[in-house]
Amino acid sequence: EAAVTQSPRNKVAVTGGKVTLSCNQTNNHNNMYWYRQDTGHGLRLIHYSYGAGSTEKGDIPDGYKASRPSQENFSLILELATPSQTSVYFCASGDGGAYAEQFFGPGTRLTVL
Amino acid sequence: QQKVQQSPESLSVPEGGMASLNCTSSDRNFQYFWWYRQHSGEGPKALMSIFSDGDKKEGRFTAHLNKASLHVSLHIRDSQPSDSALYFCAASGDTNAYKVIFGKGTHLHVLP
Numbered sequence: 001e002a003a004v005t006q007s008p009r010n011k012v013a014v015t016g017g018k019v020t021l022s023c024n025q026t027n028n029h030n031n032m033y034w035y036r037q038d039t040g041h042g043l044r045l046i047h048y049s050y051g052a053g054s055t056e057k058g059d060i061p062d063g064y065k066a067s068r069p070s071q072e073n074f075s076l077i078l079e080l081a082t083p084s085q086t087s088v089y090f091c092a093s094g095d096g097g098a099y100a101e102q103f104f105g106p107g108t109r110l111t112v113l
Numbered sequence: 114q115q116k117v118q119q120s121p122e123s124l125s126v127p128e129g130g131m132a133s134l135n136c137t138s139s140d141r142n143f144q145y146f147w148w149y150r151q152h153s154g155e156g157p158k159a160l161m162s163i164f165s166d167g168d169k170k171e172g173r174f175t176a177h178l179n180k181a182s183l184h185v186s187l188h189i190r191d192s193q194p195s196d197s198a199l200y201f202c203a204a205s206g207d208t209n210a211y212k213v214i215f216g217k218g219t220h221l222h223v224l225p
Contacts, residue, residue: 042217104156
């Protein structure tokens with residue numbers, strides 16, 4: 001089974017600070033995704049990547065950057081964190097294509113004070 | 114407007130009962146469906162996919178897809194307390210094969 005890990009699992013940041021959330025997958029999937037989950041909104045796509053060196057904007061990219069330095073790693077970067085970015089963030093990976101299953105990590109709970 | 118809409122928001126069924134969850138895509142570019150389940154404190158995990166018209170059965174879970182109306186349902190028979198979770202419908206399509214749209218989810222509570 002695909003293994004997706006995220007770090008840190010919990011993070012408290014200050015407004016205006018920089019936050020980096022990391023994701024690693026060990027199943028050699030081409031596609032990786034970053035979502036945030038908020039009550040009443042479900043899962044919303046922030047950024048995604050279809051291979052090393054590529055990043056694409058999802059539905060809510062404002063205030064976020066992404067980096068895919070390798071097949072295994074995909075980071076989400078908040079350059080200037082705001083309280084509205086307090087959320088649970090999930091990373092996922094998949095083989096790609098319209099039919100592909102996504103494998104999710106355990107999530108990172110981010111609180112911005 | 115949410116492209117993938119789920120109903121109901123919350124559902125309670127007795128142990129051993131049947132749970133029925135619904136999902137509709139409003140965009141014909143998103144016509145392939147997955148159901149995901151998320152237990153509290155965990156990441157979502159795929160339950161089953163359905164890409165063709167009709168029914169697909171996997172154990173106690175049956176999905177039904179009507180491609181003309183882009184409506185998909187998930188039926189859980191003999192519901193167990195361990196089925197209590199948040200269920201997401203997810204849709205994808207050929208236009209942008211990398212992108213998946215999730216609904217807001219249905220909270221299922223199975224009462225012992």
